[in-house]
Amino acid sequence: SAVISQKPSRDICQRGTSLTIQCQVDSQVTMMFWYRQQPGQSLTLIATANQGSEATYESGFVIDKFPISRPNLTFSTLTVSNMSPEDSSIYLCSVDEGQGNSGNTIYFGEGSWLTVV
Amino acid sequence: LAKTTQPISMDSYEGQEVNITCSHNNIATNDYITWYQQFPSQGPRFIIQGYKTKVTNEVASLFIPADRKSSTLSLPRVSLSDTAVYYCLVGNMYSGGGADGLTFGKGTHLIIQP
Numbered sequence: 133s134a135v136i137s138q139k140p141s142r143d144i145c146q147r148g149t150s151l152t153i154q155c156q157v158d159s160q161v162t163m164m165f166w167y168r169q170q171p172g173q174s175l176t177l178i179a180t181a182n183q184g185s186e187a188t189y190e191s192g193f194v195i196d197k198f199p200i201s202r203p204n205l206t207f208s209t210l211t212v213s214n215m216s217p218e219d220s221s222i223y224l225c226s227v228d229e230g231q232g233n234s235g236n237t238i239y240f241g242e243g244s245w246l247t248v249v
Numbered sequence: 250l251a252k253t254t255q256p257i258s259m260d261s262y263e264g265q266e267v268n269i270t271c272s273h274n275n276i277a278t279n280d281y282i283t284w285y286q287q288f289p290s291q292g293p294r295f296i297i298q299g300y301k302t303k304v305t306n307e308v309a310s311l312f313i314p315a316d317r318k319s320s321t322l323s324l325p326r327v328s329l330s331d332t333a334v335y336y337c338l339v340g341n342m343y344s345g346g347g348a349d350g351l352t353f354g355k356g357t358h359l360i361i362q363p
Contacts, residue, residue, distance in 0.1 A: 133295070163342075165351060174336070175293065175353040190348065224292050228342075228351075235281025235300075235341040236350035240292025 134159050134227050136241035144247045150213045153244045155225030160205035163228035165238070166198070170221045178223075181208040215248045222246075253337045258358040267324045269357050271337030274318045279344035282313060282320045285336045287356070293336060297322070332361045 135158040145151050155164070164181040179187040179200055187200035202208045212219050222243040230237040254272040261267045273282070281300050285293040297304055299311040299320070310323040324331055334356040340349025 167353075174355050177348055177351050177353075180348075222290075226292070230281075230341075230343060230350075235283055235298060235343070236338070237283065237295055237298060238285070238293070238351065239295060243290075243292050245290070 133229060133239045134161055136225055136227060136239060138223075138225050138241040138244050140244055141242065142245045142247075144249060145215050147216055147248055149215055150211055151215065151246060152209050152211045153223055153225070155208045155210070155241060157206045157227055161227040161229070162205070164202060164208050165226045165228070166200060166208070166210045167224040167226060167240075168221045169224060169243070175224065178210070181210075212246065215246070217248045220246060220248045253339055253354050255335075255337055255354060255357045257355065258360065260360050260362065261327055262362050263328055264326055267327050267331070267359065267361075269322045269324075269335055269337075269359065270319055271322070271339075272319045273337070273339045276317050276339050277341075279341045280317075280339050281341050281350065282311065282317075283338045283350065284309070284311065284320075284322045285338065285353075287334045287336065293353070296335075327359075327361050329361050329363065332359060334358050 137156045139154045166178040167175045169175045177190045178193045179189040181200050181202040183202045199211045222245050224243045225241040226238050283298040284296045287293040297309050297311045304311045312321045336353050336356040
């Protein structure tokens with residue numbers, strides 16, 4: 133499976149600031165996704181990062197708050213903008229290595245733990 | 250949308266076999282069933298995937314009845330390190346299933362005791 137690296141792994145951020153999380157994959161992948169996991173909760177899909185085009189956001193998430201870049205098939209960034217304490221979460225980059233003849237097989241990075249104070 | 254239902258929590262003991270069942274009554278023809286394991290402060294880890302009947306790998310077995318409306322993840326001879334949250338996902342975005350195969354429910358908190 134692909135090796136997924138995220139930076140930063142952990143950060144403490146001031147309210148009102150923005151932070152960009154980087155995700156690097158060691159091989160070219162078609163599908164990349166960003167998830168959020170708030171403390172004690174399950175994972176929530178934020179968006180699909182599309183290479184060369186705008187990300188596809190899930191209900192409840194908007195580009196102004198979570199701008200995403202995907203300049204190539206191995207790299208993506210997620211920015212959490214104008215942060216508030218409610219944005220304190222683990223943000224997870226993931227890739228799908230499923231094939232057209234099988235379902236989704238998702239692999240995750242170790243996550244970026246953000247605490248907003 | 251193929252939604253899933255799992256028990257919120259389960260307890261077992263070291264050395265026992267643990268079976269976690271997931272209900273997915275409205276699974277679509279092209280949907281696959283995939284299970285993930287998550288330890289605290291880590292991203293989920295893929296365990297096993299199946300479409301029908303039985304699938305086995307070095308970690309677990311997945312049993313899927315003929316009607317595919319449920320599935321059971323079987324963990325043989327569990328140890329303390331199997332304490333984790335286990336998620337069942339159903340879907341297939343490659344066949345137009347949208348984000349179903351990417352949607353995590355609440356999962357099952359499995360606690361293994363000595």
